[in-house]
Amino acid sequence: MDEALLRSLTPQVLAVLVRRGADFAAAEDAVQDALVEALRVWPADRPRDPKGWLVTVAWRKFLDATRADAARRRREDIADEEPPPGPAPAVDDTLRLHFLCAHPSLTPSSAIALTLRAVGGLTTRQIARAYLVPEATMAQRISRAKRTVAGARFDRPGDVTTVLRVLYLIFNEGYSGDIDLAAEAVRLTRQLAARADHPEVAGLLALMLLHHARRASRSAPDGSLVPLAEQDRGRWDTAAIAEGVAILQAALARDRLGEYQAQAAVAALHADAPTAAETDWVQIVEWYDELVRLTDSPVVRLNRAVAVGEADGPRAGLAALAALDASLPRHTAVAAHLHERDGDLVTAARLYAEAAGKASDLAERDHLIRRAARLNTRLRR
Amino acid sequence: MAKYLLLKHYRGAPDPVNNVPMDRWTPEEISAHMRYMNDFAARLEESGEFVDGQALAPEGMWVRHDGEGRPPVTDGPFAETKDLIAGWMVIDVDSRERAVELAGELSAAPGAGGKPIHEWLEVRPFLAASSAATECH
Numbered sequence: 322m323d324e325a326l327l328r329s330l331t332p333q334v335l336a337v338l339v340r341r342g343a344d345f346a347a348a349e350d351a352v353q354d355a356l357v358e359a360l361r362v363w364p365a366d367r368p369r370d371p372k373g374w375l376v377t378v379a380w381r382k383f384l385d386a387t388r389a390d391a392a393r394r395r396r397e398d399i400a401d402e403e404p405p406p407g408p409a410p411a412v413d414d415t416l417r418l419h420f421l422c423a424h425p426s427l428t429p430s431s432a433i434a435l436t437l438r439a440v441g442g443l444t445t446r447q448i449a450r451a452y453l454v455p456e457a458t459m460a461q462r463i464s465r466a467k468r469t470v471a472g473a474r475f476d477r478p479g480d481v482t483t484v485l486r487v488l489y490l491i492f493n494e495g496y497s498g499d500i501d502l503a504a505e506a507v508r509l510t511r512q513l514a515a516r517a518d519h520p521e522v523a524g525l526l527a528l529m530l531l532h533h534a535r536r537a538s539r540s541a542p543d544g545s546l547v548p549l550a551e552q553d554r555g556r557w558d559t560a561a562i563a564e565g566v567a568i569l570q571a572a573l574a575r576d577r578l579g580e581y582q583a584q585a586a587v588a589a590l591h592a593d594a595p596t597a598a599e600t601d602w603v604q605i606v607e608w609y610d611e612l613v614r615l616t617d618s619p620v621v622r623l624n625r626a627v628a629v630g631e632a633d634g635p636r637a638g639l640a641a642l643a644a645l646d647a648s649l650p651r652h653t654a655v656a657a658h659l660h661e662r663d664g665d666l667v668t669a670a671r672l673y674a675e676a677a678g679k680a681s682d683l684a685e686r687d688h689l690i691r692r693a694a695r696l697n698t699r700l701r702r
Numbered sequence: 703m704a705k706y707l708l709l710k711h712y713r714g715a716p717d718p719v720n721n722v723p724m725d726r727w728t729p730e731e732i733s734a735h736m737r738y739m740n741d742f743a744a745r746l747e748e749s750g751e752f753v754d755g756q757a758l759a760p761e762g763m764w765v766r767h768d769g770e771g772r773p774p775v776t777d778g779p780f781a782e783t784k785d786l787i788a789g790w791m792v793i794d795v796d797s798r799e800r801a802v803e804l805a806g807e808l809s810a811a812p813g814a815g816g817k818p819i820h821e822w823l824e825v826r827p828f829l830a831a832s833s834a835a836t837e838c839h
Contacts, residue, residue, distance in 0.1 A: 543733070674725035678760050686757075691732055693725035 323363055326371060327356055328442040334375045335439055336414030343383050345421065346467040349439070351383035358382075415440065416516040419509075423484040424470050431466035432487045433494075438463055440512070441505055451500040481517065485525050485581065488513070492529050495536075503533055514568075523572035524582030530565035531588035534558040546688040550597035562592045583612045602632035619649050627655055635663035653679060654689060661696065670696035705753060705794050706801040708808060709824035712760055714785025719820035720813050727814045738811045746793060746804070755791035762786065792828075801825055 331352060338348035355378040359371075368374035422436040437443045437451075449459035492506035510526045538552040547553075569585045586608045594600040609625035612618075622645055630638020638659045645652065657672035673693035680686035724732060746752035764777040791808075795801050805823045813819035 543736070545733075545736075670725065674723070677725070681759055683757050687732070687736065690724050691729050694727050694732055695729050697726055698728045 323360075327359060330372050330375055331356065331442040332415050332418050332440045333372060334379055336418045337376050338379055338383060339421065340414050340417065341380070344471045345439075345473075346464070346471055347383060347386060348379075349467065351379045351386060354382040355379035415512060419484050419513055419517075421470055421473060423487045424473050425480070425483060426469055426473070427466055429487070429490055431462055431469065432483075433491055434459060434462045435466040435470070436487055436509070437491065437505065441509055443500060443505070447500045450498060451496050451502050451505075452494070453496070481519055481521065484513065485521060489525060489529075489581075492532075503529070503536070507533060520572040520575045520577045521579040521581050523568050524579055524585050527565040527569035527572065528581050528585035528588055530561045530568070531585060531592050534561035534565065534592065540684070544684065545691070546684045548688075549591060552597075554596070557592065562589075565589065566592070578611065578615070580612060580615045583608050583615060587612075600631070602628055606632045619646060623649055623651060623655060627658070630659045630662065635659045639663070650679075650681070651676070654685075657689075657692070661692075666696050666700055670700065703794050703796060704798070704801075704830065705792055705828040706805075707824075707826045707828065708791045708793065708801075708805050709826065710788045710790065711822070711824070712786035712788040715822040715824065718809075718822060720815070720817050721819075722814035724813075731812065731814060731816060734812045734816065739808075742808055742811075743791070751793050751795050751800075751804070753792035753794050755789065757789035758787055760786055760788075798827070801827070 334355070335348055335352045338351060339345060343351065352375075355375050358378055359375060363371075418440050419436070422439050423432050427435065434448055434452075437448045438445065443451075445460050445463060446456050448463075449456040452459065488506050488510050491509070492503050495501070495503035497503075507526070507529050510522070510529055514522045514526045535549075535552065535557050537558070538554070538556040539547055541547055565585065566589050569582065569589055572582050573586070587605050590601050590605050590608070605628045606625065609621060609628050612621045613625060623642075626638050626641035626645065629641045639656070642652070642656055642659065647653075653672050654676035657669045657676055660666075660672060661669035670693050673689050673696065677686050677689035677693060680689055724735075727735070743752055743755060766775045768775045793801060793804060795804065802825065805825045809821050809823050810818040811821075
């Protein structure tokens with residue numbers, strides 16, 4: 322029980338130290354020391370105010386470390402000017418940590434690692450396992466990230482879109498095992514949504530919930546991919562869908578549309594359909610038009626071509642596809658799908674096999690090669 | 703114990719006996735093949751002989767340093783002109799014979815018509831790290 326409490330308090334304590342002027346790496350070391358102390362002392366003597374206790378101990382550890390190092394005199398000056406340690410203020414600084422961890426000077430992989438560590442409170446070992454890299458590699462990545470933000474100004478307003486991008490990247494990794502990154506991303510985005518009043522934060526949270534709700538039906542027991550149209554809708558998490566839709570509606574009502582809200586709107590239309598055949602593709606195309614306007618992204622245009630193919634027929638989809646760069650990822654797979662729906666099975670089979678050769682994702686590659694095999698088998702009969 | 707690398711080729715290896723491209727198999731044949739590969743890895747995990755295995759994307763590049771301050775030379779992803787590794791598995795086994803036995807088993811994965819593919823696998827021993835206990839005289 323204490324472990325869960327400590328995990329939720331860690332980012333808050335860290336944020337207090339950083340706000341008081343400790344640099345990120347030194348603050349993190351001090352917080353780790355305080356956590357070790359807590360695990361030692363708390364079982365016998367549990368403080369009434371755990372957060373205040375941790376802040377006091379961590380701050381003392383930080384001062385000790387700073388004083389012990391004469392070369393760090395500059396930081397000591399900062400420390401002297403700061404108010405003495407006492408009860409932790411009621412304000413929650415986790416939001417600032419979110420922004421610091423998504424600092425633009427960090428590479429995406431560093432920003433992700435630092436966010437999971439500092440905001441999520443995960444251990445280096447857990448993050449390494451989740452990303453399937455050796456622990457030493459992840460430890461290096463994190464300490465390099467800490468060095469990068471060491472001099473970063475903490476009062477910098479920050480750009481919420483960078484924070485959202487990092488959270489979305491974490492969500493899309495989605496490994497399961499010791500740590501389920503998709504679930505972790507939902508948790509962190511919830512945290513952010515509780516603190517930052519921004520329709521796009523709500524939009525991303527809704528998007529994640531709506532995607533997450535369909536997760537169990539997305540793969541067969543043997544691990545192979547099940548496309549949306551063939552998923553067992555009875556296995557969708559209706560509570561998560563309802564929550565996602567409600568969050569999205571509240572965000573849309575504020576009339577400050579952004580790309581995450583628009584993407585969530587598409588996901589909500591899929592989640593709303595009782596069967597694949599009843600999907601409101603016309604409205605989905607309209608949302609993709611909004612997305613094209615907001616992002617002008619080629620990937621969005623590609624998804625739009627799929628939606629057009631469903632709303633206005635495969636020929637219309639192929640016409641929309643023809644306007645796009647053929648080297649786009651999944652372009653060939655989409656072309657294969659549209660040709661299949663148009664009844665040109667020979668072309669579809671050839672394109673599925675070609676798309677399988679280009680797939681970067683193993684499950685997707687297997688899925689595409691199976692599609693090609695299925696069509697070729699039908700054509701032989 | 704010694705580690706061996708088993709390499710599966712997209713091309714570059716000699717033609718297997720049952721050489722039919724995968725998109726010409728039936729979906730059931732593909733499932734049977736996947737199941738065989740997964741079961742094989744699971745069995746080696748069970749016996750403590752599995753180290754790691756990954757599938758590789760077909761595209762790859764040859765890259766070379768071209769001198770200080772100059773961008774590296776690359777030949778671009780001209781996949782169709784060269785040998786390609788499709789994936790690899792590292793096993794840790796007691797003997798060379800065991801490595802050969804396992805590679806033979808892996809090569810017999812079912813393919814078109816439910817018959818074994820008899821594909822060629824490249825088997826390469828790892829150079830052992832020098833050990834303090836090694837006798838060198």
